[in-house]
Amino acid sequence: MACAQTGSGKTAAFCFPIIANILRGGVDSVGRSRKAVPLALILSPTRELSSQIYEEARKFTFQTGIRPVVIYGGAPVQQQLRELERGCDMLVATPGRLSDLIERGRVSLGRVHYLALDEADRMLDMGFEPQIRRIVEGEGMPPTGQRQTLMFSATFPKEIQRLASDFLYDYIFLTVGRVGSSTDLIVQHVEMVEQADKRHVLLDLVKEVEGLTLVFVETKRGADALEDFLVRQGLHATSIHGDRSQMERERALATFRSGKTPVMVATDVAARGLDIPHVKHVINFDLPNDIDDYVHRIGRTGRAGKKGLATALYAPEKDGQIARGLVDLLSETNQEVPGWLAGCAAEAGYGGNKRRGGNRFGGRDFRKDSNYGGGGGRSWNDGYGGGGYGGGYGGRQQSYGNSCEFSALLHAVHCTLFQPSHHMQSCNRHQFMGCLSAWLCLVPSV
Numbered sequence: 042m043a044c045a046q047t048g049s050g051k052t053a054a055f056c057f058p059i060i061a062n063i064l065r066g067g068v069d070s071v072g073r074s075r076k077a078v079p080l081a082l083i084l085s086p087t088r089e090l091s092s093q094i095y096e097e098a099r100k101f102t103f104q105t106g107i108r109p110v111v112i113y114g115g116a117p118v119q120q121q122l123r124e125l126e127r128g129c130d131m132l133v134a135t136p137g138r139l140s141d142l143i144e145r146g147r148v149s150l151g152r153v154h155y156l157a158l159d160e161a162d163r164m165l166d167m168g169f170e171p172q173i174r175r176i177v178e179g180e181g182m183p184p185t186g187q188r189q190t191l192m193f194s195a196t197f198p199k200e201i202q203r204l205a206s207d208f209l210y211d212y213i214f215l216t217v218g219r220v221g222s223s224t225d226l227i228v229q230h231v232e233m234v235e236q237a238d239k240r241h242v243l244l245d246l247v248k249e250v251e252g253l254t255l256v257f258v259e260t261k262r263g264a265d266a267l268e269d270f271l272v273r274q275g276l277h278a279t280s281i282h283g284d285r286s287q288m289e290r291e292r293a294l295a296t297f298r299s300g301k302t303p304v305m306v307a308t309d310v311a312a313r314g315l316d317i318p319h320v321k322h323v324i325n326f327d328l329p330n331d332i333d334d335y336v337h338r339i340g341r342t343g344r345a346g347k348k349g350l351a352t353a354l355y356a357p358e359k360d361g362q363i364a365r366g367l368v369d370l371l372s373e374t375n376q377e378v379p380g381w382l383a384g385c386a387a388e389a390g391y392g393g394n395k396r397r398g399g400n401r402f403g404g405r406d407f408r409k410d411s412n413y414g415g416g417g418g419r420s421w422n423d424g425y426g427g428g429g430y431g432g433g434y435g436g437r438q439q440s441y442g443n444s445c446e447f448s449a450l451l452h453a454v455h456c457t458l459f460q461p462s463h464h465m466q467s468c469n470r471h472q473f474m475g476c477l478s479a480w481l482c483l484v485p486s487v
């Protein structure tokens with residue numbers, strides 16, 4: 042179970058060790074076959090994110106002999122079937138299309154040795170849990186203990202950690218920075234705006250900051266309406282949401298990425314995982330109800346060590362429940378907390394949407410609070426950074442204090458997969474980066 046800030050490189054942190062492990066064992070490809078039998082399965086909640094992970098995996102596996110394939114809904118199945126037939130070692134999938142192709146007998150999970158859940162908390166929340174459970178427990182996948190299971194997200198609410206442990210065996214909880222926090226590379230502003238004034242304020246904000254601007258709204262209809270409004274104001278805007286065809290969604294992303302439509306209005310379908318370079322400004326036109334959703338949304342900017350800007354339009358008549366979470370998040374990321382917002386939070390009290398997880402410095406392993414009996418391993422800390430716990434019970438925990446350390450999570454996952462029992466204490470980050478560079482030299486085109 043691994044938790045690190047948005048834009049900190051989690052994709053590489055699960056892809057490299059999986060690829061390296063497959064290479065270590067020698068690629069035992071089944072080759073062309075009607076039924077795909079992948080060695081690694083990577084599940085993600087949205088089509089666009091699956092597509093992005095696949096593109097990364099394709100780069101990382103170049104000339105290794107490992108063949109990644111992606112399958113997701115909304116796209117013609119025939120082409121995906123043809124790709125599967127050509128051989129598939131690493132399958133990147135959304136749960137719906139995967140279940141469909143398992144039912145049709147075109148994918149078997151019987152050889153899956155590496156299972157990665159990206160955006161794990163989303164994958165295991167109420168919406169996806171039954172599907173994930175069926176895929177992981179009911180379709181012949183090797184059980185925990187015989188496969189490596191990796192779960193990644195920038196947020197990991199306690200109740201989801203508990204659920205996640207069902208799919209894990211003797212697991213390690215790795216954290217970089219604070220669980221569920223955002224990076225302090227993002228400058229965050231919160232403005233109090235009456236609902237009726239939001240459009241005018243938005244126009245000013247869009248004109249003030251040049252560059253790609255991503256505007257989050259609550260509903261699909263709201264996204265359509267706001268896009269229309271912006272276009273009528275003469276701005277080059279597009280929108281993305283779940284009622285759009287896959288082709289429209291992809292076109293919207295492409296024109297946004299290229300800067301042809303530098304403003305994109307989006308629902309939460311674009312909140313997680315998407316890595317679009319040069320997003321300057323994320324505007325929460327409507328605030329989400331959950332602070333973790335806010336963390337993912339603003340995480341579309343300030344990626345890979347770059348700075349970003351996020352502005353939230355806080356409507357006092359409807360956003361009271363996120364006030365406490367916002368105040369906590371702003372404080373812990375060294376942002377200015379407006380006095381009026383602190384007042385709203387105090388009014389809303391702690392009964393509202395209090396940040397889940399309570400004291401999260403350095404990452405928190407919920408088992409320490411709840412006497413939860415899962416895991417049964419050890420707990421240690423290699424002294425890399427601040428935070429984290431020493432000693433303990435019910436599993437192992439590794440915490441890294443430096444939230445901006447790209448290699449930290451990659452190193453940790455690598456060590457966990459290669460030598461789960463002792464390697465962590467003896468392999469330092471420099472040695473690890475040496476291994477990684479050596480490996481990259483073997484695959485010069487990566």
Ligand SMILES: Nc1ncnc2c1ncn2[C@@H]1O[C@H](COP(=O)(O)OP(=O)(O)OP(=O)(O)O)[C@@H](O)[C@H]1O
Binds near residue numbers: 047050313314315344
């Ligand atoms: N070691 C590294 N050095 C420089 N750039 C990196 C490194 N690792 C990853 N990146 C880049 O950082 C960006 C963000 O990576 P990635 O999309 O994996 O983030 P993430 O942690 O999964 O974010 P999110 O929580 O939003 O899904 C990507 O453009 C990636 O290429």
